[in-house]
Amino acid sequence: MKNDIVSIVIPTYKRFEQLDRCVMSSVNQTYENLQIIITSDNDEETNKILREKYEKLDTRIKFVANTSGKKCVGNWNNGLLYATGKYIKILYDDDWINLNCIEKCIETINGHEGVFFMCANYFPGEKHSCGSLKEYGSYNLEKTIKFMTTVSEEGFFETCVSPCAYLFKNKNIKFRTDFSNDERIEKWGSGADIIYIIENLLLQIEDRNKCLMCIEDCLGNFDSHANSCSVMNLPEVLKLTKEGMLFAKNIYSHKKEIRFI
8 A cells, every 4th residue: 555656636726825835745745656736727828837847846746737628627627637546635726735644644544435634724813623523433424424514503514625635546536517517616615515525535435334534633734815715705605515515415315326416
């Protein structure tokens, strides 16, 4: 397992300082058998500069431009096309991971479809743990669904909706639809992230009793910066997230076998 390749996929657009932080946290991992894919929605001239900068930085980095014509999820999928590792780690360009993150995940995945770990969420001037997980260890299918779709009355979630908090097995995962034509995204904000995570984490599940390994360690970080869409529209995002989670719970808790919806 120590020799398995892990693909870190980083979609990026116009957040150059944050991208530096994200890339350096990936390059400096204690687990060295990595493939780091930066997929960019920036213009051609910017892409040329970024390609030269990052591919010179480390031979494990591959820079690719998103030419699909689709933004957001299209950029994610562009990076996933190049991912050849046994495991996939997706990061937004303003996320960053602790230097032992990948090593810890590989040590603990233990035949599961994925690993969930705690994240630090940095609001302007504040730091919060993301999620309120109280039980660690192996989750079966039913327990995973409950964990991923539990939302408080205030709209806060038990799990972390960011892909930053997960490592997946690579089974040619793909986020099927673009934000622009997926009404779940338009309606539910970050609640749709959890639907995508469920769809991919549980796709072609091999053992419903070894679905998710939840570990206590805080291994990831992300910014809720002042100009982010989520922070500027927090009450609405919380409301929509709750709706999205309830939809996912209704759909998945009644399925004996998980497939894309």
